[in-house]
Amino acid sequence: MxxxxxxxxxxxxxxxxxxxxxxxxxxxxxxxxxxxxxxxxxxxxxxxxxxxxxxxxxxxxxxxxxxxxxxxxxxxxxxxxxxxxxxxxxxxxxxxxxxxxxxxxxxxxxxxxxxxxxxxxxxxxxxxxxxxxxxxxxxxxxxxxxxxxxxxxxxxxxxxxxxxxxxxxADHGDYAWVVVPDPRGLSTPAVYRRYDELFPDAPAEPASASRVLEALSYGDPGRLALALHNDLEPAAIDLLPDLEALLERGEAEGALRGIVSGSGPTCVFLCESTEAAQAVADGLGAVRPLTLLAVGxxxxxxxxxxx
Known part of the structure; x- marks a missing residue:
């Protein structure tokens, strides 16, 4: 509504x-x-x-x-x-x-x-x-x-x-995110074009969201982290290769999981709590000047x- x-x-x-x-x-x-x-x-x-x-x-x-x-x-x-x-x-x-x-x-x-x-x-x-x-x-x-x-x-x-x-x-969880924007930006059509080039044999039907939906039913950030999935992530990383290192760094700093947001290039990191998110943001500050905290x-x- x-x-x-x-x-x-x-x-x-x-x-x-x-x-x-x-x-x-x-x-x-x-x-x-x-x-x-x-x-x-x-x-x-x-x-x-x-x-x-x-x-x-x-x-x-x-x-x-x-x-x-x-x-x-x-x-x-x-x-x-x-x-x-x-x-x-x-x-x-x-x-x-x-x-x-x-x-x-x-x-x-x-x-x-x-x-x-x-x-x-x-x-x-x-x-x-x-x-x-x-x-x-x-x-x-x-x-x-x-x-x-x-x-x-x-x-x-x-x-x-x-x-x-x-x-x-239905979503009964509370989730803490670290959001790391990228000043370069990415065109959504360009990312989709790169996806088509990388995966010319992509199936007609998209991958089902069933794993994420099941994880959401528990309201547990750890379960959700394991289920996060983005088919456009390889295309975004192919266009901006340093995004892969950023995702790895965020997880090394304590995030449960890092993933490219949509068509990118913003990367988002799911954390155990708001306190954990602050710690991850502080750690990422050494490699990225701008980190934002969000909840959902x-x-x-x-x-x-x-x-």
Whole structure:
């Protein structure tokens, strides 16, 4: 269920959406439409982007980066995924002042753009008093991108199709993560192309998420660590070979398991506890200047402030 704020007043409205990690990412051979069939398990973690909207006669989008994202390349005017949200909901005829506060790594495999799209869907739907049913918002989200429906729902969920067919998963665990962004970024299409080159005989059906789903039923980080899986990891490492050494270093520092997040290049490390995660982050600080702590699962897109 998409979380909403009832009876909000018009004004400045802020919606928060979270980053994701893929606990399992099984990738099949490309379909006739060019998309790869996926069997994935998403988990929303506590790195957030905030989208604030206010009434305006014109459409304007501004992006403000967290200090650790300084220097990140941003889309040009009219090219942000939030611009597409405005066109879908408002038909290109409604105005709004939109401010995106970004803390999720950009081009890092954590679905920051999808989080922005999900937050904008909720925010603009409320601002313009459209009252769009949840099912329609999810359908619009799927048109915007494969990860956007999950960004609306949050928590832990299984994604099928190209990832847009999302079903919540019962998850009673609390998981501590160390997140290590990479300033180089990776293009998701480029990673998929490299995957196709490395695995030309990939099966039509993606690897099943059954092991991760079973591990989640116990709520135990150790069991989950053994089940983590990402078919795109070899392609990401082939494009950026030093990621392999980073994964090894994180596990040597005490992480239960390190894995490339989605299409990368962000690497995430599952730890036994928040205290263990801090120790791993401190250890990785010797080789990477930026390490972030996160916990999961957390909520999907939701209103956090109305002024």
């Amino acid at each position: 998409i979380r909403r704020l009832e009876d909000s007043e018009a004004g400045v409205l802020t919606v928060r959406a979270s980053a994701k990690v893929n606990l399992h990412l099984g990738v099949g051979a490309p379909r006739e439409d060019g998309f790869h069939p996926l069997d994935t398990v998403y988990q929303a973690v506590s790195l957030y982007d905030d989208v604030s909207v206010a009434e305006s006669s014109e459409w304007a989008v501004e992006t403000v980066l967290s200090p650790y994202l300084a220097g990140t390349a941003l889309p040009g005017p009219g090219e942000n995924i939030v611009d597409r949200v405005g066109e879908l909901l408002g038909g290109g005829e409604r105005g709004a002042s939109v401010r995106i506060g970004k803390s999720i790594p950009v081009a890092g495999g954590m679905a920051g753009g999808s989080a922005d799209a999900a937050a904008a869907l909720v925010a603009l739907d409320r601002l313009w008093d459209l009252g769009t049913p949840d099912e329609e918002l999810l359908a619009l989200a799927a048109r915007l991108g494969s990860d956007v429906p999950f960004a609306l729902i949050g928590g832990t969920a299984r994604g099928l199709g190209r990832g847009e067919q999302v079903v919540p998963v 699962p957390v909520a999907g897109a939701h209103v956090v402030e109305v002024l």
